[in-house]
Amino acid sequence: MMIFALILLLSLIFPGIIARTKSITSGRKGPSVWQPVYDLIKLFKKDAVYSKTTSWIFAWAPVFYFSAVIMAALMLPFGNHCAIISFKGDFIFFIYLLGLGKFFMIVAALDTGSAFEGMGASREALYSMLVEPAFFILLASLAMLSGTTSFETFFYSLTFNSSLAIFIGVLATYLIFHIALLENSRMPYDDPKTHLELTMIHEVMVLDYCGFDLALIQWAGHLKFIIYSLLVSNLFIASSFPEWLQWLIFVLTTLLFAIAVGFVESFRARHKLRSNNKAIVILIPISILIFFGSMLIMNKLF
């Protein structure tokens, strides 16, 4: 339960750290780290405007999306604390649950009957479809390494005692980092700050949302970042570490993760929309590399 509280807390300052990193690298004074929290509070307080075209789907979709992300957070273990909900094969449930949330966001975008939002919906659907195999292969390699099928035990067997294991750790981190960037529509796949609807992906999909609903969507996005950084930190936490070190690693990874996102956003241009497909498909060979690396480790062990 502690970890869940920490996830909620970190999710609130995560975008603030990204913004702060960006402001420092570009030499601006920049907003406070707590600014996204103020934004969320402001949004939660606002009144709402709904389009006349929309139906109940539009009003329910953010609820489903947010709940799916919360539920996914409940299913993640941390160090040797087991997850609140955990069973054999839970990672399949985890991936499909996030898919459920996304399904609702996509149809909600189509619910507004706006060309912009249809465009965003189509892109979001395509990219999440392309990235799904990579994530599956990554988790399958972890399953193979640990010999089990549940998140809880996935991370126990990856010990960094050989150069190969370090190689796998680095690749997996890179992969999760990119999946997180894509799922949260950050650079280089999408630019959350652009104001040209024709080139946006996620932001244009939620164009008609405001107030409470928009706050839910944004918070769910921040939470997703923390979920991925928790996955990364689990890679590096061995169960033999003392309690305080595990917490420290998690918090540090999250901070580093945010700073890395900020750096990428400061120094990289975004992909052309057409080349996004290729950039995403490249993640699949990387995940296959991880798979083969894990197989090599296994052969070494036996």
Next chain:
Amino acid sequence: MLIICLSALFVVMPRKILPYFNLLLTFLFLFVSSYYSVKTLFLSNPFQYSLPFHFWGNELMLSMDRLSAFFVLIINITTLVSSIYSLQYLKMYVQKSRHEMALHYFSFFTLYWSMVVLTMLQNTIAFLVVWEIMSLSSFFLVMFEAEKSATQKAGINYFIQMHFAALFLLIGIIVLHYFTDSWSWSALSIYFANYSNIALFLVFFAGFGFKAGFVPFHTWLPHAHPAAPSHVSALMSGVMIKLGIYGILRVVFALQNDLMLIGLLVLAISLISGISGVGVAIVQHNLKRLLAYHSIENIGIIGIGIGVGIIGMAIQNQALAILGFAGGLLHVLNHSLFKSLLFFSAGSVYYQTHTMNIDDMGGLIKRMPITAFIFLIASLSICGLPPFNGFISEFFIYNGFIQGIIEAEVPIKLVMLFALIGLAAIGGLAIFCFTKAFGIVFLGNERSVHMHHASEVSWLTLIPQFFSLGLILFIGFAPSFIVKPILDVIHQNIPILSSILLPNMDALQNISLAAGVFVLIVLSVWLIKKWAFKTKKVEQMATWGCAYHGDAPRTQYTASSYAENYIHGMEHTLNISTHFKPIETREYFPLHRHYKSHQESTYEKRFFKPLSKMFNRLFERFAIIQTGQTQHYILYPFILLIVLILLTLTNVI
């Protein structure tokens, strides 16, 4: 038996009574067959009945084991819903004469009983006869609107392909008889124990694969389903194609060796079916054709399960085998539930709007809220999303892959990884396709005048659909109840697995728990939102259009534009041709233009058309003897007689 004879009475029934008479017969048959199948499946009390007449000099037995009982129950559920649904749906066809309606109902009932009887026949020749009755009756059902040329084409296409299938089955059955001197399916295991397995398996796989719709035998599906009335499409897609799976399973359960090769083959064909089915479905404009392509995809998923099961048997990894078979069998049930629902709601849309073109639709959720809700739930479960039933069967299959990746040797690990990528891609594509189907058909603004008169269909049509919906939710939320009968089916048919349970039985209860927790979270977030909105002012405005207030319905995304970025770069794989005159640089005042895109099946173009051309050319050679002159035709028997006399004289015959 008596009930089947009663169906002859359709001919003399007055038009008004016809539907109710059909319902009566169906219910009677349904009651009897369900009674015995429940007894067989749950009380392990197998049903045997010797028919009161002789067939080819042998006694004809109807015998039901657990596999038959499982399929009979699936057939019964969909038929029950379909027959009630048809009451309202067929009222649309007022111009049809009494005889046409009588033929339709007669074929409907014949299709139903032939499917049920088929699962209980041990005699191969009788099986083939009933198989033909099933194909013929479904052919008449497809041809219901025979005045349309598209329907005629689709029907004849179906008819011919089904006879190719029957040809393969006939070859298989004759080979079986030749080597084992038996007209019974139980001879399969004797044959497989003594001779090479792969050849005969391939023959049967081709025969049953035509019915099931595996690629490349799938080309009849996307034509026949849009042509048939919706309750028929639901019945055909929901259960009739599953009888192909039933046949394949019967053969698979008898296999003795060559398992590895067969397993890999089934897995490869299924992966191709799955990916190409859903990949082509995305670009369809006709709602029912889109659903037909999804049937191919789902048959692929079922086949993946079966393939994984066979590989599991080949490497003697019992956990892998049972996960694969259980996933495949459960998906048979799941697919019959959600696919028939999708066809029913597509039919309701057609009933109200008289169009199937997705690009003409939109905004139907306001006019038909309950149909939209049913379509949404069915879409979510066909995408395999939790907490609905499609997830449970895909969960088994994924677990099978992981099991293989963890425990098997390196080559099998790679096969499983490849299949995992395939299934993940199928899942992603399905989400892409059904967000499009649901979003464009039911959401947004109305794209054409067809939508203006639509209203919700009657409760008579909706209530049976809620029955299927309830089952979908039941399997999704409480999967542990459904697993036991499925395991029983596998245990009875594969002796070496008879004591193996699913390796992750306890996970199923946890899935129920997780689904429950998820629903609780959703409800509590919704309540918080409700509570927060008490003090808020909620306004209704037009959708934000970047300050453009023009023709909102026409500026929306359509099905074609939604799929555009997927199609980009794949025009040739998908075989899409577009008809559009591009605007030239000097054309300052562009004239009125039309854009039309059309997708033709690659298999049909590259594979079936050349094949049928080849056959045509071959038969043209024979046509030399067809001169059209009576004298020649009298000559032919004369020549035959002389040849016969010569042959007799030389003691050849």
